[in-house]
Amino acid sequence: MFDIVGEFQIGDDISPLDPDSVDSVVVYGLYGHPLTHQATGYSLVYNQLYPYEGLQNYTSGIIHHVRLTGLRPNTLYQYQCGDPLQGMSNLYYFKTMPVSGPKSYPSRIAVVGDLGLTYNTTSTVEHLTSNHPDLILLVGDVSYANLYLTNGTGADCYSCSFPQTPIHETYQPRWDYWGRYMQPLISNVPIMVIEGNHEIELQAENQAFVAYSSRFAFPSEESGSLSTLYYSFNAGGVHFVMLGAYAPYDETSDQYKWLEADMASVDRKVTPWLVATFHAPWYSTYIAHYREAECMRVAMEDLLYKCGVDIVFNGHVHAYERLNRVYNYTLDPCAPVYITVGDGGNREKMAITHADEPGNCPEPSTTPDTYMGGFCAFNFTSGPAAGKFCWDEQPEYSAYRESSFGHGILEVKNETHALWTWHRNRDLYRAAGDQIYIVRQPEKCQVE
Ligand SMILES: [Fe+2]
Structure with missing residues (x-):
């Protein structure tokens, strides 16, 4: 998953990662069925910066947000997230409300x-x-x-x-x-x-x-x-x-x-x-x-x-x-x-x-x-x-x-x-x- 999220940096000299360097994708489907659906979201990085000498600044890894729509209520889904070209996560599951x-x-x-x-x-x-x-x-x-x-x-x-x-x-x-x-x-x-x-x-x-x-x-x-x-x-x-x-x-x-x-x-x-x-x-x-x-x-x-x-x-x-x-x-x-x-x-x-x-x-x-x-x-x-x-x-x-x-x-x-x-x-x-x-x-x- 390293390529998908990158690594945070902390110190005097930080350079934020480019969130556009990876896609934000979730592939999903009903539990026990193929992952036939795909949703694309967006990614971001954020900074925590201090206007004081001697304090270390921080820039985050890449944070992905993907919204899934049209899900059935009270239904168990399975999913993977990542960038299909760079690597996908393990299989996880969730149940809708x-x-x-x-x-x-x-x-x-x-x-x-x-x-x-x-x-x-x-x-x-x-x-x-x-x-x-x-x-x-x-x-x-x-x-x-x-x-x-x-x-x-x-x-x-x-x-x-x-x-x-x-x-x-x-x-x-x-x-x-x-x-x-x-x-x-x-x-x-x-x-x-x-x-x-x-x-x-x-x-x-x-x-x-x-x-x-x-x-x-x-x-x-x-x-x-x-x-x-x-x-x-x-x-x-x-x-x-x-x-x-x-x-x-x-x-x-x-x-x-x-x-x-x-x-x-x-x-x-x-x-x-x-x-x-x-x-x-x-x-x-x-x-x-x-x-x-x-x-x-x-x-x-x-x-x-x-x-x-x-x-x-x-x-x-x-x-x-x-x-x-x-x-x-x-x-x-x-x-x-x-x-x-x-x-x-x-x-x-x-x-x-x-x-x-x-x-x-x-x-x-x-x-x-x-x-x-x-x-x-x-x-x-x-x-x-x-x-x-x-x-x-x-x-x-x-x-x-x-x-x-x-x-x-x-x-x-x-x-x-x-x-x-x-x-x-x-x-x-x-x-x-x-x-x-x-x-x-x-x-x-x-x-x-
Ligand atoms: Fe509190």
Whole structure:
């Protein structure tokens, strides 16, 4: 495969490969049949450049994107990719999503966040693989390349060399390592990714999210989005909206207008389930990132609530937490269930302390994230924590929380019932660490 992807270069003197030097071709056919179909795509290279003396610049190998169209739903295909004149890959296979409809769902959707590439990551991916998902949702923070210096050394701080600038070092080959490690799984199982803060990777000329946007494929165009940072798609009777926590989200933003139009066009008779996914959680009771995404919540929660979003998946906080149905910090039977699965196993620390334990409540002014805009986290105005910034016990909206590595599996059974199971890495593969039926009540909770 060397000729097809070439090799990345890193150093002072790099010269990008020519993506036009190879074709991007996928040959495919029904599983067990000849590969009679062929699709041609395009290829690209990307750079990660630093405007500082002494930092090594990076230019990627050739990244290929090929779109297959006209596939049958719920069908197993086999394929090879490459350039027929220069070499083709091994044979892989994948299964398409079932057709969209109220009685048609993927059997198992794996949800995982904050993976990175560590011993804990490999345990998570092993457990996830053993649950045979039909689809994987990766809720941001992928390779953690930005926790390495450009010489490949791991760093504990991610702005240690240049604390005064927003540009941080990254070691882009971590992305290549991550891709190679994940290949056996994601060459066969579709994966949908939404960006986290570790994907920002700001570089020269204010470019951001370059590795993320270059390496993954997003149905942005198909879903009317102009950005790789937010998009939507259907998987059987589930409509997923993948939201950008690090893209503008207030009412005047393109993202907000896109989301409003996207959710308005959803026909709940065809896709009864509406699931939102974004990186930084609105509801989390750990100190780590406590109320950090408050401006996004204030901007978008009403819209999600009015449109009857059933489930929200988040990452970012390195632990597991399942919230009861909550709207504006108040239990509400028609609000979404929020689930944080930031416990994929990256090299940062696990979140273990809760903001509601004595002496742990953070100072409000320390909570905003630079990349998420503004300060919106004020003291609660009602409820048991009125006048305070934190509860003094586990809030009633926090149903279950645990600081263990793991992943989740969503099994949508029908229009109203979905089984959610969280699996801990330290348990046997199939054991459930937390399990609950999420029940929709379309008669009771009318959608606008
Ligand atoms: Fe994060």
